[in-house]
Amino acid sequence: MADPWKRFRRRRGVALIKIALTQLALLVAGAVAVGSFTAVISVLRASDETRVVTSEEVNAELETLQRRLQESHGELDVTKLQLERSTEIIKYSSHYQIPADLSAAIYDVAIAEGIHPSLGFQLVQVESRFEQGARSIADAIGYAQVRLPTARAYDPDLTAKDLLDRETNLRMGFRFLRDLLKRFDGDLDVALIAYNRGPTLVDSIISAGGDPRNGYAVAVKKGLRPKAVKSPTRGS
Secondary structure, three states: OOOHHHHHHHHHHHHHHHHHHHHHHHHHHHHHHHOOOOOOOOOOOOOOOOOOOOHHHHHHHHHHHHHHHHHHHHHHHHHHHHHHHHHHHHHHHHHHOOOHHHHHHHHHHHHHHOOOHHHHHHHHHHHHOOOOOOEOOOOEEOOOOEEHHHHHOOOOOOOOOHHHOHHHHHHHHHHHHHHHHHHOOOOHHHHHHHHHHOHHHHHHHHHOOOOOOOOHHHHHHOOOOHHHHHOOOOOO
16 A cells, blocks of 8 residues: 555645646746747656655746746837837838838937937928938038037037938937937927027027027927927937
8 A cells, every 4th residue: 555645745746736837838828929939948747657746846947937937028028119119110100201211210319319209200300301411501411400510519520421321410419409408407499499599599599588489499399299298308
């Protein structure tokens, strides 16, 4: 006759393994539902003929499963951000009727420079109508209509040719706007006017008690998303 205590330990080992298998099934089901990653997990198996599995072994397997679950959550977060980015880029591309690669560049540079993408798109639309080679009578260049002296305040080695590069032009323009927002305490209207008329001129007009408004801020803000107006220095 088999030892009752031995049978009890064997049954308990099998029960613990079933718990581990249940948690594993939930993990795999979640991975399949999301469809963004594949998990391959080795599972403890036991039967009446196998050796008794200790609680330490089961706990070790559960810790491994928990670690893999945490790693999967990290992958899900990255996938979610990538999906949100792609969705936003497509929306902006469709709204402004511009190529997806240009939409992606404006979106990414705006995020990197700390301004709301909606603000970045509106700025480029008003400044250049999304024309890379646009030039003004004031020698402003490119998508964001950046003047060379302004760009050289950030990088003294830049040339007019450099400002025809898409990423460089957008980065200089958005960085300038971000700094103007800081300079004027987050006042989007004043920062936009200063972007158009120059911060020194705007400062002098305000100091003299005048009104620097010229309609530029209204034009840029006309198509902004609400979040961009309320929180212009944050990405979407």
